[in-house]
Amino acid sequence: MVLVSYPMSMLMLAVLAALVGGHISGPAVLWGALSGIGAALGVWWFYAALATGPISIVSPLTAILVAGVPVVAGMVMGDRPGLLALIGIAVALVAVAMVSRGVTDEDVTPHRFTKTVGWLTVGCGVAFGLSFVLIARTPTDAGLWPLVFARISATLLVMVAAVLLGDFVKPEPRTVKLALLIAVLDTVANVAMLAALHGAMLSLASVLISLYPAATVGLAMVVLKERVTRWQVVGMVLALAAVAAITLD
Structure with missing residues (x-):
């Protein structure tokens, strides 16, 4: 999926960036490329952690880190949300963990939370979170070009990893069709993400973006x-409350 969707979304973003226009500068290339590397490493390590560790621990812990790292970074860099927004951030962190906790250890082949799984989990959460921080640092006059460079670096990294791991194989036709649809959705999501991160405080925009598991x-x-657990239902309600608190502040 990633081997097909990443290059396709890269082409789509390149076309959109050319149409929108923007100044291609060193910071746009640097921060965009680093953000792409962070996102690609996050995907890689997340799947590795899920394959070898307990999903009920890996998934919510990753979600908290993805949401929490940009919040902390935003505060350090000068974000000062209001009291209502701070409450919304706290509620959002709880919500994203509850929504992500969709599978219990009894539902899957039991895995141990080993030191390796722990490092993979922390690594993917921090990598994903840092990708938000890095893309937010790109200059606004660059238009959509930072997203293009992010996708270029991510595509190259994923392809190299696939070759090294022996996973670079020809996909089935159905997989290609689904991957093309994913590429379209990924392109739309990335454009919306960049607009949000450039238009609002990092600590607020990033935590709202991190609530995507509720939509999933x-x-x-x-x-x-699919059936959902009571924890997930509560998490989705909390997610809505968090969005309201942050946007109304």
């Missing part, structure tokens, strides 16, 4: 008819 769970309920 909601769609799984409607489209795939």
Whole structure:
């Protein structure tokens, strides 16, 4: 999926960036490329952690780190949210952990939370979180070009990893179709993410972006008819409350 969707979204972003325009500068290239590396490493390590560790621990811990790292970075760099927004951030951190805790250890082949799994979990959470911080540092006059350089670096890293691990194989036609759809959605999401990070405080925009698991769970309920746990339902309600608190501040 990633081997097909990443290059396609890279091409789509390049076309959009050329149409929108923008100044390609050193910071746009540097911060964009580093953000892409962080996102690619995050995906790689997240899947590795899920494959060898307990999902019920790996998933919520990763979600908290993805949301928490940009919040801390934003505070350090000068963000000063209001009291209501701070409450919303705290609620959002709880919500994203509860929504992400969708599978219990009894539902899957039991895995131990080893030191390696722990490092992979922390690594992917920090890498994902830093990708938000880095892309937010790109200059606003660069337009969408930082996203292009982020996707270029991520695509190259994923391809190298696939070659080294022996996973560089020809995908099935159905996989290609789904990956193309994912590329379109990924492109739209990345453009919206950059606009949010450039238009609001990092600590607020990033934590709202990190609530995406709630949308995933909601769609799984409607489209795939999946059952959700009570914890996930509570988490989705808390996610809505967090969005309201942050946006109304």
